Amino acid sequence: GESVGLHLPTLSVQEGDNSIINCAYSNSASDYFIWYKQESGKGPQFIIDIRSNMDKRQGQRVTVLLNKTVKHLSLQIAATQPGDSAVYFCAGVIIQGAQKLVFGQGTRLTINP
């Protein structure tokens, strides 16, 4: 079956630095990936998505890179701010009769002042 996992459970960066959060997936059943941000006590919040026919997509201060060869994607956050502190999840969309999201375990991003 499909699995999605993150490389590091925690990541600490200095305020103003760039953050890179990594994610790997196990097979090619997913052709659509989404990054979510989850703040304490809240539900996941959509950040950015990418389809398998793309290798890069940019949003406001965020960039997602997809490497299908090694089944890896990353989320880059530019000039991290205190408000970026949260748990970040990557999720792959599986199409097997219905659309389902399979989540990785999450990376907790801490911003140091």
Added chain:
Amino acid sequence: NAGVTQTPKFRVLKTGQSMTLLCAQDMNHEYMYWYRQDPGMGLRLIHYSVGEGTTAKGEVPDGYNVSRLKKQNFLLGLESAAPSQTSVYFCASSYNILSGNTIYFGEGSWLTVV
């Protein structure tokens, strides 16, 4: 715009008790999902629905039942609660995700089984 609303937000149950979590969405979404989230883990899919009157099992369906009698509501039931079901439960809804539509999550329901 309410989006996805879950009730109750917090609940403590005794082992063996039953309860129902209600999820309501006002966006006319076809797809609805129930996930659970345990400490240090991502969300795991319990059950989902692709439309009114349909339900299907997800990754971890044992001990749970669901119903989608109305398009806007998706109910998650625990017939006989167990401590292993202590978790945070998230409901979500969406149109066709592959068409670029976002999946929206509720704020979560914290359930403790003692």
